[in-house]
Amino acid sequence: QVRLVQSGSEVRKPGASVKVSCKTSGYIFGDYGLAWVRQAPGQGLQWMGWISGYNSRTTYAQNFQGRVTMDTDTSTSTAYLELRSLRSDDTAVYFCARAFPIATAGSFDYWGQGTLVTVSS
């Protein structure tokens, strides 16, 4: 079965960086994209961008350009999200999600369990 398993909770100080992992299994990694979506406490969902499992091409939301890097390790079918220059309003649960179709990655059919990132001094 398809599974996405994310790394555990993180606490960071303002200005620091965080890297979250998302290990996938149960499907051909290169046939799908991998998107990242975050949710601040009590708030809605915010798309951050996606990376192709086929060629590692990335598309980032404009709000995060310059602060975010997404990459993959195809040998372990794992995707990574790095967010830099953290601020208190980056406190959120970060989700990875399998994205289809591969060309546009607009729909998310399987999700990780979420990783809470807390930014606090």
Add this chain to the structure above:
Amino acid sequence: DIQMTQAPSSLSASVGDRVTITCQASQDITYYLNWYQQKPGKAPKLLIYDASKLATEVPSRFSGSGSGTDFSFTISSLQPEDFATYYCQQYDSPRALTFGGGTKVDIK
């Protein structure tokens, strides 16, 4: 970015009720719209994609319709496990996917 306006933001309903949620896009998105269900502390779950297609293993009481700028999502007979928050999401603009603000469905 394309703005997605969901209505209502919350509603109270009883088991067996028919529930409809609407989502309006700020510009034409053809049929590039999905619906998700999210329960507290859990990841979202895809229910409807391409405006009206039922995702895998999703019960047939869920349905979606619409095109262009106006879309709707219906639960034909609300079940106890359906109390949750529902989000629409557009993907017409592949570099700027956006979600609606959500509709919380709770027990009357």
